[in-house]
Amino acid sequence: MFAAAALALLATLALTLLRAARGPSVFDRLLATNTVGTCAVLLLAVIGFLTGRPEFLDLALVYGLLNVIGTVAVLKFFRQGALGDPGNGNGNGAAR
């Protein structure tokens, strides 16, 4: 059962990597990376139960939080063109 889930997750990872490689727009790649993070969380849980030691589920929580941080950083960069600006309000955009 867990082995089938792990195989399905690996297939999903391969397809997601294909989208990240082919992806015409940057947003395809961003979404692919986000999906890889989600797959990593799921694969972590599945590996834990596959080996009979689900003690490392806490690590999956850390991965989930990191995924959010990365995506928020990328989107903020796109919105404002920089990170850590003093915030003077003129969004000058990243598409330079």
Next chain:
Amino acid sequence: METLIVNVLLTLMMLAVVVLARTRNLFAVIVLSGLYSFLMATAMVALDAVDVAMTEAAVGAGISTVLLLGALHLCRSEEAKPAHKPWLPLAVTASAGLLLVYGTWDLPAFSDPEAPIHKHVAPRYLADGPRETGVPNVVTAVLASYRGFDTLGETTVVFTAGAGIIALLRRRRRTTADKEAP
């Protein structure tokens, strides 16, 4: 099953590296390197190196994505065409990789308890660690007491790297004196 998972993950990482090397858009490169880090961290978990996996996920996918985006703001978003043909560096890298693969042939099997590294100083740390250092946790005793200077050096390196990155990425705030000067 675990071997299969690790092998598939390593193959995907190899493909990701090839895509990374061929991509010219630096923003896509940053996003793809975050993807690579997540694959790497999952492979580390499958190999039972949970602490290394956590570091890889936090540093590779978390902090370095943010830092590289901050650096991208300061430079152009397309990688320039290289001026030289890549054949000589490629040959050097490939031969170094072949040497490393040749070196792995003599390694003991994965998680072999009879490997020499587990026979050298580890038994003494386990037997005498609590008495010699007074620290109940063996990992903490090794890191903070037996390899104390090593850990101090690592901390210094990390601090220097952080200070350098802050100095590079800090933007000068325009003060009134700057506006009046020109």
